[in-house]
Amino acid sequence: MAAASSSPREENVYMAKLAEQAERYEEMVEFMEKVVAAAEGGEELTIEERNLLSVAYKNVIGARRASWRIISSIEQKEESRGNDGHVSTIRDYRSKIETELSSICDGILKLLDSKLIGSATSGDSKVFYLKMKGDYYRYLAEFKTGSERKEAAENTLSAYKAAQAGYRNYFPNLEMKYYKETVIPSLTFSFSQDIANGELAPTHPIRLGLALNFSVFYYEILNSPDRACNLAKQAFDEAIAELDTLGEDSYKDSTLIMQLLRDNLTLWTSDMQDDSAEEIKEAPKADE
Structure with missing residues (x-):
């Protein structure tokens, strides 16, 4: 007997796993957003699905957060040297990174508020999503x-x-x-x-x-x-x-x-007082 075909939701979960292995995290986010959209009628994500969603967004935001910190450090050094021309260029570039950060945070926060938190039925899933919400607002506050x-x-x-x-x-x-x-x-x-x-x-x-x-x-x-x-x-x-x-x-x-x-x-x-860089x-x- 032929095996039953996978549902679109299952296919997107599989593709998200492939994207993770390939370290293509923007695409992983896209696949997991489709998984969330496929969970109709307030259906809750599985533990595996919510973890995949978390990994996808954390990697996408993590790369930008690291970039922002590096550029901000360079900006401070150029300011201390009085290189005003470089500082202006760096600020424009930092603004571009901040726009990307805002867009990523807004995307996951919208998902959390519109679907994920409301569909959570267990204590651990509620805490998971509320923690996630706090994390992405914290990234904005940075x-x-x-x-x-x-x-x-x-x-x-x-x-x-x-x-x-x-x-x-x-x-x-x-x-x-x-x-x-x-x-x-x-x-x-x-x-x-x-x-x-x-x-x-x-x-x-x-x-x-x-x-x-x-x-x-x-x-x-x-x-x-x-x-x-x-x-x-x-x-x-x-x-x-x-x-x-x-x-x-x-x-x-x-x-x-x-x-x-x-x-x-x-x-x-x-x-x-030692201003540790750890x-x-x-x-x-x-x-x-």
Whole structure:
């Protein structure tokens, strides 16, 4: 008997895998966007599909983020040398990269808001997509300025907080007061009670990845190393306390993120006056 033909959704998943192997990530994004479009009637993506989507976008955005950092560093050096002509050229080029960054972020954020978050039914998928939303607003906050940066930072914090809704006791009252009254007084906090701490164990790679990226947001965007260290340390300590309960299926992913948390803690608690150029670690491209 002839084998049943693959559905368009299955074919696009397969093509996305091929594109990943070929490191053609823009095409991988296109294939995964077709997968999302094929999930009709609010049907949720599978774990494999959501991870492929995450990998595709993370590679596409990652290349531009790296380019932006390199060009910004060159711009600073040329400014210090007084090479105004070069600086003007570099700024135009940086603006081109920023346009690409904005377009990529806008694309995935639109998918998240219009389809993915609303279709999520399990705790881990809700946290996964809300974390992803926070990540891409954070990427916008990395290069935006003025009111646009403030808006991106607010949206980042809102998404990360929503993902950690079950952590309501995770943050001391002083910290909540700090954000309500000092950082973003216009932000409205409204958290559901059914995700994060209640459904994801401290060793769950998605929960650990959320803590890792949230702490990076505190450190890099809000310039709050104390809060970054407190969040990272608490997440690490809670995971260590339950490490013996970690299953084989997620052991590798969880221990990798725990190592990244520890690496950042080591970097952040070192002498900040030496202007260390070490790379701050973020969560891997896909959290199982």
